[in-house]
Every structure is written in structure tokens, then in C-alpha cells.
Amino acid sequence: MFALLRDRKVRGILFQLLTVIGLVAFLWYIGTNTVHNIEQRGIQTGFGFxxxxxxxxxxxxxxxxxxxxxxxxxxxxxLLNTLIISFVVIILSSLLGLIIGVLRLSNNWLIAKLSSAYIDLFRNIPILLQILFWYNVVLATLPSPRKSIEFFGSIFINNRGFYVPKPALNSTTISMIVAVFLAIIIIFFLNRWSNKRHENTGEEFPVLLTGIGLIIGLPIIAYFIGGADMNPSYPVLKGFNFRGGKTFYPEFLALAFALTIYTATFIAEAVRSGIEAVSKGQKEAAASIGLSGYQALKLVVLPQAIRIAIPPTINQYLNIVKNSSLATAIGYPELVTVFAGTSLNQVGQAIEIISMTMLVYLVVSLAVSALLNWINFKMKIKER
Amino acid sequence: MKSKIAKISMAAIAVIGLSASVANADTLSDTKAQGYLKCGINSGLPGFASADSKGHWTGIDIEVCRAVAAAVLGDSTKVKFTSLNAKERFTALQSGEIDLLSRNTTWTETRDASLGLNFAGVNFYDGQGFMVHKSLGVKSAKELDGAAVCVQSGTTTELNLADYFRKNGMKYKLVAYDANDQVVKGYESGRCDVITSDSSQLYSLRIKLKNPSGSAVLPEIISKEPLGPVVRQGDDKWFNIVKWSYNAMVAAEEAGITSKNVDSMLKSNNPTVKRILGVEGKLGANLGLSKDFAYNIIKQVGNYGEVFDKTVGMNSPLKIKRGLNALWTKGGLQYSPPFR
Structure with a gap:
């Protein structure tokens, strides 16, 4: 018996078995104990609520x-509000982070110092405090609805929100939306074609300028083709508040703003580390074949830097999804605020509601990380 | 080899299975053993529960905790207060983090029937009202169509608000916050036009404003809000103790016993007084308490009228009238079943 225990292989299997049994027994104990207590106290169960x-x-x-x-x-x-805020913040913080990260390495002393001061400041203050700060600043500085800041008689800003005209969904708006998509597709193929031509003949084609022209020009043409009437509903002050139009609430704006400037600092650092990780020789080689500073950055440094920056950036995207739940402090109605908060309080079924909420964050986070892992895989240097 | 693993796992499962089935609640002996009462309260609502600069809690809900501690442990100071927000309160009670919830909680059918809770009485009859900035010139809640309304989320207030506006065919913009402090901040900064809450709370929130006289409480009361102490379902003995600790305070007021005259009342000839104070009969013993449990409550905490007066009534900054909270003999609703 004990001789057997001295056998390394047997011992290993034994301990692993014991661990598994212990774990299963522990989970089983928690499960049955919970069910027992819930039954005893007459708390409702199930998903009927x-x-x-x-x-x-x-x-x-x-x-x-x-x-x-x-x-x-x-x-x-x-759930939709959680996804909306996460999506908006991911886009904005990526753009801001990329810009700040590049600026931090600028040769201009002032710009470099300002960028690093921004990063140091916002990275080191807890995000919850920042959300509360921006929210209360927004509320305190903006005027009441009757004294709104006004642009063109149709855009209003006050402490109840940011009001803009909302186009009706008619032939004009639909054709404009189609035009935007069309422009994007054309630019995609144009870019492909110009790259090919550049490789073959060395001639440059102004893709950027043409692209901007397309994305502005096509919708304008579509506007007139579609009947030149967006028939928007305008925000109008009626009684206490504005009605009509589209409203961006202060809770949404403050949350998006705070999360963006907080997360952008981390993304900027990821971008900077990516750029600095590209060896100096690469830049010198780029200069030696006659590329300008901008061209070297765009064609040589950034493509390599992005590969290094992607994994830490994925982490930040996941943090955005999870940090969005801090909205509960200022009452933006995302999943934790309305479902794991208000609904939970009305029906009192903590186990079901909290499990559903946790599952959502798990699924969303896993989906984001799967998507970005796939991009990471695609972007990897292809070893030949 | 195999048999040994089987034996160990069988033993482990047996032990765990046993311990799972022992979990039978006895809050009374648990409380006695730990020497203090675990009571859940509001984190800051003048008149109901608020802490002074020395960390000493006062308020009508606090006195219910103290009364139960006096009844069970003979000492009203032996309470461990846990401040909770509206969303946390029921989970804290269900999970056993606290044994008594005394946090201006409205008694409703859903809460009583499906949350595994029992309401032990009503220590304050309240109703929901509205408070507005005077500068808006609003005189009635019926004029609030289209207003932005600040409210604490996860409360019955939120539901009553929806019902009231729907019933009157009016629209509103909801602004819901977790914490009462943020509700006040939102109202002060003009994020909303109106604040709605139980009317007693409106008076206490108004004291917190920078300019209390700039706001007015509208005359409409749109709901019934019976606020009371709550216990877990399934421990009837504990339920009875909380119920009768509270009843003792009301009965004492009915019988004219106060914290000042309670010692001389011990010699009273009135049989009701004798039974309440435990001089005659064994009413306390039936509850699992000492026979002088009501004496301890009255001596250390006071009767209902005294408590009301010093926390929310005329001797407090809130100056709320007794109204519905007067004794039944004086046209109110406070009534104790007989001590017999």
C-alpha cells in the first residue's frame, strides 16, 4: 500500500483525483446549501420574473x-446600452490613444511634455472618481433648458442634454446612408488598385484626398437624388424640457468622455511602447532609402508597432466593457444599473439576475477578445 | 488503492451533506451568543438614520434597532449598524449579513410574499410627494407634464411615479440615482425639475439643500408608504420578538408609561401596566426573553411618542406632525395588539 504511494506516477494521479473530488464536493456543498436556504426562506426562484x-x-x-x-x-x-457605450468608447479611445501615443514621441518638446502630462494625470486617478467629477462638472457648468446654448436655432446644449435635429427615415436619408456605404466600398477597392499600381509602376495615387472627396461628395449627390428633404424633427422647448429631435443625455456624455480619456492613456502607452520597440535601425534604413519622416512612420514603423501594441490594447478594450458598469454611480441605464440594480430590487432574485449579468460580461468579453485575437493572428509577421 | 479513494470521498461527501442540513436559523441564540444585534439602516436620512460628528446614530429607525437590542440583550447600545443603500438592503437581510432591517422600507405584497421577508410592523406611515424649485412656479403635481424627475432607484417611489404619471396621462423624464446624496446633487444642479420621495424624506432632504427656502413640497400625496422593520422569513421566534418589541413602545405610550416615569410605574396598580412591565404574568418568557424586556425598552429607548418627538417630530429639526402616526385613540393609525 505505502510502497505504491512512493511511486511518483501513482502519487500524482492520487493527488489530482483528490483535488478534483474536493473541488466537486465544495461546489456541490455550496449549491445544495444555497438551494436549501432559499427554499427555507421562501424566496422565489426561477426565471419567470x-x-x-x-x-x-x-x-x-x-x-x-x-x-x-x-x-x-x-x-x-x-444590454444594448452597455454595448453602445462600449462601442463608442472603444472607437474614440483608440483614436485618441493613437494620436497621444505618437505625439508623446514627438521631437517638439512642448507637445511631448503635454502628452506625457496628460497620460500621467488621467492614468493615475481612479476611474470612478473621474466619472463622478465629469458628471458633476457637466451639470454644474451647463445652463438650464430655458437658457440653453443655441446653434443655428436647431442644436441646443443645456444641463438636460445635448439636443440635435433627428432626420426622418425617408428616401433622402436612406439614399444618403447607402451612399456612405458605397463610398467606403469604392475607397476599399481604390486603395487596392492604387497599391497594386504603386508596386508595378511606382506612381503615387492621392487615395486619401480622393477618399475624403468620395465620402463627402457621394452623400451630397444622394441627398439631391433622394428628394432633398430630410424632414428632420427639431428639438423645441415645451414646458420644462425640449421635445423632439435626438437627445444625448449628460449621463451618457459624461460616462463616454470619462472612459475615453481614461482608457486612451493606456492605449497611448501601448502605442508608444510599440513604436519604441521597433529598432532604430528600421527608421535609419527608411531614411536611407529616401522616405520622409511621415512616410517612415506610416510605412515602416507603425505597421510593426501595431503588432506589438495589439495585445495590451485588447486588454484595454476588455476593461472598457467592464468599466462601463461604473455608470451605476451616475445613473446611465446600462445593464448593471437597470437590470442588476433596479430590476433586482423589484423582484429580489439576486442569484438569477447576478448570474445572467455576469454571463453577459463573460460572453461579451470573450467575443471581443476572440475577435481581436483573430486580428492579431492576421497581423502577425508571416515568417517565410 | 481504489477502495481507499472511495472511502475518503464517501466520508467527505457524508460530512458535507450533514453540515448542509444543519443550517437551521435561530437568530435569537445567535444574537445572544455574539452579544450584539446586527441592524441594517439608511446611510443618511435626517430623522430616520443619520450619524452626528461623533459617529453616534440617531433617528426613528435607529430607535427600533435599539429597542430590539434592549429587549434581547438588555442593553440598547449593543447594536452593530450597517448602512445600506436601497438596492443592497434585501440581499443583506436574506444573506444574514444583518438580522434586522430598519431602513424606511415600504411594506408591499411583493416584498412580503416573494422576497423571503416578513414585515414586523409599521413604525412610520408615510406617503409619496413631490418637491420642486419655487422658481418654476408650479403649484400642483398635475402641472408637472414633461418634467424631469429625480428619484432614488430601486424604490417603490420609482414605481408609484410611473403609475401616477400614466394615470394622469402625463409624460416625464426619469433621472434615477443609486444614492440619496446624488439625488440631491442632481436636483440642486438643475438636472431635474422635481424630486420625488416619501414626503417625510422630502422634508429631511430639504434641510440638506444649500437653499432650503428655494424649494417647496407640493400638496399631493400619491401613495401609501407604510415603513417598517423587516426580518427574514422562517424564524418565527425572531419575527415575534421584533414585532412585540415594537408593540411594547406603542403600548407604553397608550398606557402612559414614559422613560421618565417607568420606575414609578413598576408600582402601578393598573394590571395592563403591570403586564407590560413584567411585574405580573410571564409575557416575556413566552417570547424567549426576560420578563422585563419591555421595561428595558421603555427605560433605555422610550415609548413611541417620545421617540417620534425627538427624531422626526416637534422636538426635531424636521417638525413633522403626528398625523397618521398618532395613536389610534387620537385619530391616528398607531395601534398595539393587547399585552395579555
Whole structure:
């Protein structure tokens, strides 16, 4: 018996078996204990509550919602708001991070120092404090609806939000949307064609300028083809507040702003580390074949730097999704605020609701990381 | 080899299975053993629960915690307060983090029936109202169509608000915050036109404003809000203790016993007084408490009227009238079943 225990292989298997048994027993204990306690205290269980009427309002809803809808609908509204804020912040913070990261390495002393001061400042203050700060600053500095800041009589800014005209969905707007997509597709193929031509003949084609022209010009042409009437609904001050038009609420703006400038600092650092990791010889080689500073950055340094910067940037994207749940402090109605907050309080089924919420974050985060891992794989240097 | 693993795992499962089934709650002996009461309260609502500069809690909800501590442990100071926001409160009670929730909580059917909770009484009859900036010139809640309304999320207030505007065919913009402090901040900075809450809370929130006289409470009361202490379902003994600790305060007021005259009342000839104070009968013992449990409450905390007066009533900054909270003999709703 004990002789057997001295056998390394047997011992290894034994300990692994014991660990698995211990883990299963532990989970089983927690599970049964929870079920037992819930039954004893008469707390409702199951997912039936999702069909129950919610009874409360939500201020910022991307899909139709009012208090007669169900808790299941609340879940959807919260989920969509989480996705919207994450998407907006990912786009904005990537752009800002890229710019700041490059500027930090600028030869201009002032620009470089300003960029690094920005990074040091915003990276080192807890994000929750920043959200609360920007929110209360936004509320405190903007005027009341009756004294709104006004542009062209149709755009209004006050402490209830940012109001813009909202185009009706008619032939004009639809053809303009189609035109934008068309422009993007044309630019894609134009870029391909110009690269090929550049490789073959060495001639440059002004893709950037043509692209800008296309993306502005095509929708303008489409505007006139589609009937030249967007028939927008304008925000109008009625009683206490503005009605009509599209509203961006202060909660959304403050959250998007705070998360963007916070996350951009980390992305900027990832970009900088990527650029600095490209060996100096590469830049010198680029200069020696006659590339300008901008060309060297665009054609030689950035393509290599981005490969190095992608993994840390993925982490930041995941953090954005998770940090969006801090919105609960200022009442932006994302998943944690409305579903794991208000709905939970109305129906009291913590285990079901919190598990659903955790599952959502898990799935969203795994999807983001899978997507970016795929991009990372595609961007890898192809060893030949 | 195999048999040994089997034996060990069988033993492990047996032990765990046993310990899972022992979890039968006895809050009374747990509280006695640990020597203090775990009570969940509001983190800051003048009149109901607020801490002074020395960290000493005062408020009508606080006194309920103290009364239960006096009844169970004989000492009203032996309370460990846990401040909770509206969203955390039920989970904290369900999970056993606290044993008594006394946090201006409205008694509703859903909460009573499906959250695994029991309401032990009503220590404050309240109703929901609105407070507006005077500069808006609004005189009635019916004029609030289109207004932005600040509210604490996860409360019955949020549901009543939706009902009221729907019933009257009006629209509103909801601005919901987690914490009461942010609600006040939002209202002060003009994020919303109106703040809605239980009307007693509106008075206490108004004190917190920088310019209290710039805001007015509208006359409409749009809901019934019976606020009371809550316990977990499934421990009837503990439920009874909390119920009768509270009843003792009301009964004492009915019988004219106060914290000042309670010692002389011990010699009273009135049989009701004798039963309440434990001089006659064994009412405390039936609850699993000492026979002088009500004496301890009245001596250390006071009767309902005294508590009301010093926390929210005329001797407090809130100056709320007794109204519905007067004794039933004086046209109110506060009523204790007989001590018999």
C-alpha cells in the first residue's frame, strides 16, 4: 500500500483525483446549501420574473420601452446600452490613444511634455472618481433648458442634454446612408488598385484626398437624388424640457468622455511602447532609402508597432466593457444599473439576475477578445 | 488503492451533506451568543438614520434597532449598524449579513410574499410627494407634464411615479440615482425639475439643500408608504420578538408609561401596566426573553411618542406632525395588539 504511494506516477494521479473530488464536493456543498436556504426562506426562484411587468421607467432607451414592458425587456435595454457605450468608447479611445501615443514621441518638446502630462494625470486617478467629477462638472457648468446654448436655432446644449435635429427615415436619408456605404466600398477597392499600381509602376495615387472627396461628395449627390428633404424633427422647448429631435443625455456624455480619456492613456502607452520597440535601425534604413519622416512612420514603423501594441490594447478594450458598469454611480441605464440594480430590487432574485449579468460580461468579453485575437493572428509577421 | 479513494470521498461527501442540513436559523441564540444585534439602516436620512460628528446614530429607525437590542440583550447600545443603500438592503437581510432591517422600507405584497421577508410592523406611515424649485412656479403635481424627475432607484417611489404619471396621462423624464446624496446633487444642479420621495424624506432632504427656502413640497400625496422593520422569513421566534418589541413602545405610550416615569410605574396598580412591565404574568418568557424586556425598552429607548418627538417630530429639526402616526385613540393609525 505505502510502497505504491512512493511511486511518483501513482502519487500524482492520487493527488489530482483528490483535488478534483474536493473541488466537486465544495461546489456541490455550496449549491445544495444555497438551494436549501432559499427554499427555507421562501424566496422565489426561477426565471419567470423575466415575463413580469417592470413598472419603472428608463430615461435612455435605444429600443421602444415604457413601464408596461417586462423585466426581460429591461435586460435587453440594459444590454444594448452597455454595448453602445462600449462601442463608442472603444472607437474614440483608440483614436485618441493613437494620436497621444505618437505625439508623446514627438521631437517638439512642448507637445511631448503635454502628452506625457496628460497620460500621467488621467492614468493615475481612479476611474470612478473621474466619472463622478465629469458628471458633476457637466451639470454644474451647463445652463438650464430655458437658457440653453443655441446653434443655428436647431442644436441646443443645456444641463438636460445635448439636443440635435433627428432626420426622418425617408428616401433622402436612406439614399444618403447607402451612399456612405458605397463610398467606403469604392475607397476599399481604390486603395487596392492604387497599391497594386504603386508596386508595378511606382506612381503615387492621392487615395486619401480622393477618399475624403468620395465620402463627402457621394452623400451630397444622394441627398439631391433622394428628394432633398430630410424632414428632420427639431428639438423645441415645451414646458420644462425640449421635445423632439435626438437627445444625448449628460449621463451618457459624461460616462463616454470619462472612459475615453481614461482608457486612451493606456492605449497611448501601448502605442508608444510599440513604436519604441521597433529598432532604430528600421527608421535609419527608411531614411536611407529616401522616405520622409511621415512616410517612415506610416510605412515602416507603425505597421510593426501595431503588432506589438495589439495585445495590451485588447486588454484595454476588455476593461472598457467592464468599466462601463461604473455608470451605476451616475445613473446611465446600462445593464448593471437597470437590470442588476433596479430590476433586482423589484423582484429580489439576486442569484438569477447576478448570474445572467455576469454571463453577459463573460460572453461579451470573450467575443471581443476572440475577435481581436483573430486580428492579431492576421497581423502577425508571416515568417517565410 | 481504489477502495481507499472511495472511502475518503464517501466520508467527505457524508460530512458535507450533514453540515448542509444543519443550517437551521435561530437568530435569537445567535444574537445572544455574539452579544450584539446586527441592524441594517439608511446611510443618511435626517430623522430616520443619520450619524452626528461623533459617529453616534440617531433617528426613528435607529430607535427600533435599539429597542430590539434592549429587549434581547438588555442593553440598547449593543447594536452593530450597517448602512445600506436601497438596492443592497434585501440581499443583506436574506444573506444574514444583518438580522434586522430598519431602513424606511415600504411594506408591499411583493416584498412580503416573494422576497423571503416578513414585515414586523409599521413604525412610520408615510406617503409619496413631490418637491420642486419655487422658481418654476408650479403649484400642483398635475402641472408637472414633461418634467424631469429625480428619484432614488430601486424604490417603490420609482414605481408609484410611473403609475401616477400614466394615470394622469402625463409624460416625464426619469433621472434615477443609486444614492440619496446624488439625488440631491442632481436636483440642486438643475438636472431635474422635481424630486420625488416619501414626503417625510422630502422634508429631511430639504434641510440638506444649500437653499432650503428655494424649494417647496407640493400638496399631493400619491401613495401609501407604510415603513417598517423587516426580518427574514422562517424564524418565527425572531419575527415575534421584533414585532412585540415594537408593540411594547406603542403600548407604553397608550398606557402612559414614559422613560421618565417607568420606575414609578413598576408600582402601578393598573394590571395592563403591570403586564407590560413584567411585574405580573410571564409575557416575556413566552417570547424567549426576560420578563422585563419591555421595561428595558421603555427605560433605555422610550415609548413611541417620545421617540417620534425627538427624531422626526416637534422636538426635531424636521417638525413633522403626528398625523397618521398618532395613536389610534387620537385619530391616528398607531395601534398595539393587547399585552395579555
Amino acid at each position: 423575466l415575463n413580469g411587468t417592470a413598472g419603472f421607467a428608463i430615461n435612455d432607451t435605444p429600443i421602444a420601452y415604457n413601464e408596461t414592458y417586462t423585466h426581460g425587456r429591461v435586460f435587453l435595454v440594459g
